Amino acid sequence: MQTQTGDDLIERIRTHPADDDIVGAAANDLLSELYAGYPVENLDRLLHSDDAVVVGVGAWLLSELVELAAPMMDEVPALLSSPIRSVRYDAIAVVLENADERHGPIIAQVMNLSRDPESGVRWKVLEFLTEASIEQLEAGASCLPPGQIKELAEWLILQDGEEPDPGGIIIRLEAGDPVTRLFAAAAAASLADEENTDLLEHAAMVEQEEIRSFAQERLSEPDEPIT
Structure with missing residues (x-):
């Protein structure tokens, strides 16, 4: 089955159904797209969401991208201040890999x-x-x-x-x-x-x-x- 494009996957996550398996599958597919060259800057559409699940997916993706997350360092201070525990956790990993x-x-x-x-x-x-x-x-x-x-x-x-x-x-x-x-x-x-x-x-x-x-x-x- 053909992999969805990064844009489609982001929209799927942003409009996620109440199904963790579906969101997880879309997040993993999006991670593959990011490693293949899909612009990491597009994750701001997840990171600026009012939905805690969506923001959490965005932060997790950044933490998994290691040095590829470097262009998104300006987003990290807000993530470190997030009320969502997992977002703060993942943001620390981004800092470790990319801060200088x-x-x-x-x-x-x-x-x-x-x-x-x-x-x-x-x-x-x-x-x-x-x-x-x-x-x-x-x-x-x-x-x-x-x-x-x-x-x-x-x-x-x-x-x-x-x-x-x-x-x-x-x-x-x-x-x-x-x-x-x-x-x-x-x-x-x-x-x-x-x-x-x-x-x-x-x-x-x-x-x-x-x-x-x-x-x-x-x-x-x-x-x-x-x-």
């Missing part, structure tokens, strides 16, 4: 989501803080206002230097503040390697759900690089 030194305010916005009320979003922030380049972290930190998150971001950057502070990481993992623990867990994951997983194992014992599950996932993949 020019996107400091957007990276700072991701860092501020370390206070998000949803554990799943905080988990994605933790992944971002672990996987982001030093250049990305520095760009974000430079755009944060004075306060706790800026201080933690600058501390996290220092852990990539020649003299990281394992003791400070453990102290912060045991701190009562959940945001401090999140940044400490990112430092623990960033410093872990196949020979030394002590800090990551410590993070896996933290009661905070997103930290514990993130660390346990990292530790359960011994055949994969931890950092």
Whole structure:
């Protein structure tokens, strides 16, 4: 059967029936069209919808496109501020893959989501803080206002230097503040390697759900690089 064109698929998603299977199939077909060269800018017709399902599909598509989503970075701040949990989650993935030194305010916005009320979003922030380049972290930190998150971001950057502070990481993992623990867990994951997983194992014992599950996932993949 001939694949529908990108325009047709977008309209099908925008006028979706109450059937997740149909919407999912159209979204997957549209993803293939995007990889084949259909302009990613056309996703603004999904991202600007008043329908939460439609916006969610648009954000998911951007997260799946990896670097092909770069032309849509101007849309990301609104997605990071969305009331829809999955949209915020997917937008963080877009930032990780596409942000550079020019996107400091957007990276700072991701860092501020370390206070998000949803554990799943905080988990994605933790992944971002672990996987982001030093250049990305520095760009974000430079755009944060004075306060706790800026201080933690600058501390996290220092852990990539020649003299990281394992003791400070453990102290912060045991701190009562959940945001401090999140940044400490990112430092623990960033410093872990196949020979030394002590800090990551410590993070896996933290009661905070997103930290514990993130660390346990990292530790359960011994055949994969931890950092």
